[in-house]
Amino acid sequence: MSLIAIDRMSLAIHGAPILREVSMHADRGEILGVIGESGSGKSMTALSILGLLPNGARTTGSIRLDGSEILGLPEREMCRIRGAEVSMVFQEPMTALNPLQTIGAQVAETVRVHGQASRREAAALARRMLARVGLDPGRVPPSRYPHELSGGQRQRVGIAMAIALRPKLLIADEPTTALDVTTQAQILELLRRLVDEDGMALLFITHDLAVVSGLADRLAVMRAGEVVDEGPTTRLLRELRHPYTRALFLASGHRPALGPAPADAPLLEVRGLNRSYAAPGLFRPGAPTRAVRDVSFTIAAGESVGLVGESGSGKSTLARAILGLDRPDAGTISIEGHPVHAGEQMPRALRATLQAVFQDPFGSFNPRHRVARLITEPFHLLDAAPTGAARAEAVARALTEVGLDPADADKFPHEFSGGQRQRLAIARALILRPRLIVLDEAVSALDVQVRARILDLLADLRHRHGLAYLFVTHDLTVVRSITDRVMVMQAGEIVEQGPTEAVFTTPRHPYTRALIAAAPVLEAAEPESTP
Numbered sequence: 001m002s003l004i005a006i007d008r009m010s011l012a013i014h015g016a017p018i019l020r021e022v023s024m025h026a027d028r029g030e031i032l033g034v035i036g037e038s039g040s041g042k043s044m045t046a047l048s049i050l051g052l053l054p055n056g057a058r059t060t061g062s063i064r065l066d067g068s069e070i071l072g073l074p075e076r077e078m079c080r081i082r083g084a085e086v087s088m089v090f091q092e093p094m095t096a097l098n099p100l101q102t103i104g105a106q107v108a109e110t111v112r113v114h115g116q117a118s119r120r121e122a123a124a125l126a127r128r129m130l131a132r133v134g135l136d137p138g139r140v141p142p143s144r145y146p147h148e149l150s151g152g153q154r155q156r157v158g159i160a161m162a163i164a165l166r167p168k169l170l171i172a173d174e175p176t177t178a179l180d181v182t183t184q185a186q187i188l189e190l191l192r193r194l195v196d197e198d199g200m201a202l203l204f205i206t207h208d209l210a211v212v213s214g215l216a217d218r219l220a221v222m223r224a225g226e227v228v229d230e231g232p233t234t235r236l237l238r239e240l241r242h243p244y245t246r247a248l249f250l251a252s253g254h255r256p257a258l259g260p261a262p263a264d265a266p267l268l269e270v271r272g273l274n275r276s277y278a279a280p281g282l283f284r285p286g287a288p289t290r291a292v293r294d295v296s297f298t299i300a301a302g303e304s305v306g307l308v309g310e311s312g313s314g315k316s317t318l319a320r321a322i323l324g325l326d327r328p329d330a331g332t333i334s335i336e337g338h339p340v341h342a343g344e345q346m347p348r349a350l351r352a353t354l355q356a357v358f359q360d361p362f363g364s365f366n367p368r369h370r371v372a373r374l375i376t377e378p379f380h381l382l383d384a385a386p387t388g389a390a391r392a393e394a395v396a397r398a399l400t401e402v403g404l405d406p407a408d409a410d411k412f413p414h415e416f417s418g419g420q421r422q423r424l425a426i427a428r429a430l431i432l433r434p435r436l437i438v439l440d441e442a443v444s445a446l447d448v449q450v451r452a453r454i455l456d457l458l459a460d461l462r463h464r465h466g467l468a469y470l471f472v473t474h475d476l477t478v479v480r481s482i483t484d485r486v487m488v489m490q491a492g493e494i495v496e497q498g499p500t501e502a503v504f505t506t507p508r509h510p511y512t513r514a515l516i517a518a519a520p521v522l523e524a525a526e527p528e529s530t531p
Contacts, residue, residue, distance in 0.1 A: 485499055
């Protein structure tokens with residue numbers, strides 16, 4: 001008997017079908033990977049197990065936990081099950097944790113809510129759980145608050161909360177999407193160890209086939225609310241029987257055509273750049289932290305360069321300095337020989353040659369403005385911005401170039417999918433015809449097929465307009481697929497740089513080797529049989 005068994009479960013919300021006859025199961029000590037693109041129904045399946053569906057939801061079918069039917073149980077019964085028998089780890093721990101409570105108090109609260117310990121016993125259990133997930137109280141005291149931890153540490157707190165009462169089933173919903181490769185590898189290893197030690201079942205929800213291929217015992221592939229493929233991981237990835245599974249597999253390893261080599265003429269020059277920040281203190285600043293240490297490099301016109309490293313390595317600080325958004329302590333930055341200065345000293349014409357595309361396009365757009373206004377925001381850098389028909393023509397041209405319809409100019413950001421919003425962000429960056437675009441984790445949160453299409457778009461735009469790119473990312477797969485050259489950053493320093501394939505195949509620095517070893521790899525094996 002399976003620990004969790006979903007049998008022909010369907011879900012409709014206000015009459016709109018969301019899930020259709022979903023069936024999947026997981027045994028004790030087993031990891032079931034649930035994979036699919038955004039909107040495929042992965043998270044709604046998880047929320048159905050927990051009974052956390054919105055008003056107007058109607059479910060049919062069966063969900064059995066350890067042999068007992070839980071679908072349709074009264075809320076009082078589900079409150080008893082949540083946290084004690086079924087727990088969940090969410091994608092973004094900073095929003096899942098309470099910023100006003102210490103991490104120890106939050107783990108202890110999970111125990112006390114179920115009335116299984118006194119305040120003192122719950123605090124002691126919280127310390128043990130935090131230590132168990134790698135947050136030793138001697139290094140990371142339970143008295144710390146979430147903002148005092150790194151992203152990986154916060155995710156460990158979320159896991160500690162989820163396993164505090166040793167549940168039978170743990171659901172992890174995209175728990176590593178925002179993490180760098182080494183932290184991701186540590187979290188995956190932790191989850192595998194907890195499953196082995198506690199004998200619980202794990203539902204691991206993700207859109208990244210490479211991540212789940214080395215973790216899950218079995219896979220369930222979802223599309224448009226249905227399970228379209230299911231079976232042992234090795235067999236499913238070897239046979240690739242379903243067209244959708246095959247499409248996900250191919251998109252995971254997709255590499256756009258890079259085209260001709262860039263020009264030799266330097267576009268961006270960074271020389272001896274340094275940037276330090278004073279550590280916050282209650283009465284006076286603490287010792288300064290050097291975020292960027294004597295960094296020097298160039299980017300040629302039309303060149304695509306990757307900047308990789310773990311969180312806290314200094315990548316974003318360096319990117320802000322290049323964009324003229326942060327003032328370095330020492331060193332110089334120039335575009336075609338013209339110095340880049342932070343603040344008002346930077347001429348508008350020079351700033352127009354630099355544009356940025358950020359990780360979360362929805363967060364970087366004003367939700368109250370229509371697309372036409374949003375993508376023409378850079379026009380304030382022009383001495384004579386186009387108006388009337390010329391402005392409308394510029395908007396239509398920018399939308400067409402990124403594969404959208406000119407009629408989309410009258411829509412709001414919430415009317416688009418994640419991939420379409422990222423196209424809008426690229427359109428905004430392109431509208432002034434810049435020379436260099438800085439892309440800060442611009443595709444890390446996208447589904448693999450959407451990511452492949454965006455990378456193809458960026459490669460095509462680069463060829464047509466001679467654009468140079470600086471990809472700031474922790475995703476080594478993206479860097480390898482889209483860049484000519486890569487720079488590896490550790491503790492504020494560029495520790496290795498060179499042609500992308502050379503760095504990936506023969507890395508010289510130990511840190512580079514560690515990053516590459518930690519990155520999940522999806523074996524590009526040909527299927528043994530075709531449908």
